[in-house]
Amino acid sequence: MQFEALIHTFRILDVIDILTVAIGIYYMYKLLKDTRAVALLKGLLFLAILNVLSHVLNLYVINWILQQGMTVILFALPVVFQPELRRALEQLGRGRIFSKAQNVNEEEMDMAIDEVMAAARVMSREHTGALIVFEREVGLNDFIDTGIIVDAVLSRELIKNIFVPSTPLHDGAMIIRNGRIQAAGCLLPLTEDRTLSTELGTRHRAAIGLSEQTDAVVVVVSEETGVISYTYGGHIYRHLPEDQIKEALRTFMERPRQNITSMWKWGGKK
Missing domain, CATH: 3.40.1700.10 (DNA integrity scanning protein, DisA, N-terminal domain)
Incomplete structure (x- = not known):
C-alpha cells in the first residue's frame, strides 16, 4: 500500500530532482578523481560505515568517539578540500567541467x-x-x-x-x-x-x-x-x-x- 501511494504521489519534477542530484554527484566525483582527495573520501566513507555498524551493534563508546570525530571532520572538510573546491569553481567558470578523460593503451x-x-x-x-x-x-x-x-x-x-x-x-x-x-x-x-x-x-x-x-x-x-x-x-x-x-x-x-x-x-x- 505504501509503495502504491508513493507511486501515485511521484511527479516528473521528482525525477528531475533525483537526476540532477545524481549528475551533480557524478561530476563532483570527476573533479575529485584526479586528486589526493579521493583517498580522503574513502577514509570518510570507511568511518561512516564503522559509525553505522557501531550503532547497530550497540558499541556505545566506539559510536560516541566516532560521532565526535565525524563532527570535527565535517568542520575541517572545507580546509582539507580547499584546493579541490577552488579547482572545481575554476573549471566551472571555464566550462571544462564536462571534459572527457583520455585513455592510453x-x-x-x-x-x-x-x-x-x-x-x-x-x-x-x-x-x-x-x-x-x-x-x-x-x-x-x-x-x-x-x-x-x-x-x-x-x-x-x-x-x-x-x-x-x-x-x-x-x-x-x-x-x-x-x-x-x-x-x-x-x-x-x-x-x-x-x-x-x-x-x-x-x-x-x-x-x-x-x-x-x-x-x-x-x-x-x-x-x-x-x-x-x-x-x-x-x-x-x-x-x-x-x-x-x-x-x-x-x-x-x-x-x-x-x-x-x-x-x-x-x-x-x-
Whole structure:
C-alpha cells in the first residue's frame, strides 16, 4: 500500500530532482578523481560505515568517539578540500567541467616509456638533471597546478629540450598523464626521511617525497653522477640496468591497481 501511494504521489519534477542530484554527484566525483582527495573520501566513507555498524551493534563508546570525530571532520572538510573546491569553481567558470578523460593503451604506454628512457640515457651521458613523473591511480592535479601546462605528445627530443639547463622549466618535474606530457616545471614535496644518503640531492628527495604521498612512479636523472634511478612507494632504486628500469616502469603502469613493490628486489631505500 505504501509503495502504491508513493507511486501515485511521484511527479516528473521528482525525477528531475533525483537526476540532477545524481549528475551533480557524478561530476563532483570527476573533479575529485584526479586528486589526493579521493583517498580522503574513502577514509570518510570507511568511518561512516564503522559509525553505522557501531550503532547497530550497540558499541556505545566506539559510536560516541566516532560521532565526535565525524563532527570535527565535517568542520575541517572545507580546509582539507580547499584546493579541490577552488579547482572545481575554476573549471566551472571555464566550462571544462564536462571534459572527457583520455585513455592510453598498453602499446602507447610502452612507446612513452621507451621515449622517456631514451631521453634519460642521453641526459645521463650529458649529466643533465631530470625529474619525470608517471601518474597512476592517484591524480596529480595538485602538483600539475604548480607548473606549466604543456599537454604535448611525448617525445625524447621534447623531454631533452625541457630539461636543458637554464631554461624556464628545467628545475621542476615533468608529469606524464595518459602517455602525454601534461605539465612541466612542477613542484614536488620533499621527503622528510632523515636516514637517506647525503648523496641524494633535492631532485631525489622530491621524487621520494611524491612517491610517499601518491602511487606515482618517478624517474630521476642525477645531474652530478648521471645515474638513472626511479622511486615508488617511498623507496628509491638506483644503479640498475636500463632494461630493468624499463621493465619496472612497464609493470607498474600495466597494473595500476596492484601494489607490486614487493615484486622488485633490485634495491632498497638508499
